[in-house]
Amino acid sequence: MTGRGAGAFGMIPWLGSPVVLLAIGWLAGLRLNLTGSMPVGLYVTARSTPVRGALVLACLPAKVAAFAHARGYVPRGEECPNGVAPIGKPVAAIAGDTVAVTTAGLFVNGVAVPNSQALATDRKGRPLSRVRVARWVVESGTIWIVSSYSRFSFDSRYFGPIEVRQVRATLQPLWTAGSDQ
Secondary structure, X not given: OXXXXXXXXXXXXXXXXXXXXXXXXXXXXXXXXXXXXXXXXXXXXXXXXXXXXXXXXXXXXXXXXXXXXXXXXXOEOOOOOOOEOOEEEEEEEOOOOEEEEEOOEEEEOOEEOOOOOOOOXXXXXOEOOOOOOEEEEOOOOEEEEOOOOOOOOOOHHHHOOEEHHHEEEEEXXXXXXXXXX
């Protein structure tokens, strides 16, 4: 064969398109995280029960999602019923755990969660509502998602627990910035 399309890649030029490659990766369960809520990197999604310490993609409750989108914290997306993209966060507490919300931050089963002190305002100086200072026993069917990676993370310290059914997937790192892989 000669001319254009003679080689294997010439016959399917759309494979060279970054948009198509991103779409194929998305459909294969790959997710790129560039936010501060988890280590920057490439993750693969899986269906499993979220456990303490797992990274998850979760839909926010409707009112929280509307607030987060209006503030620019979360983009539009089709994976969640409220039209807002799911957020990636670590699971800090599961059913039966005790979460102590203090002015200094969160404690799960007596252990401090780094970078978990709720802020009074966001980076633009807008006020943030916070979960009230109290001790919470995590109810069955709920989890607390809290990022210890960034003190600016919008997570359960501002809206409390979410239902486990809101978790769309767990995330396993394939490669993260600073890793040797």
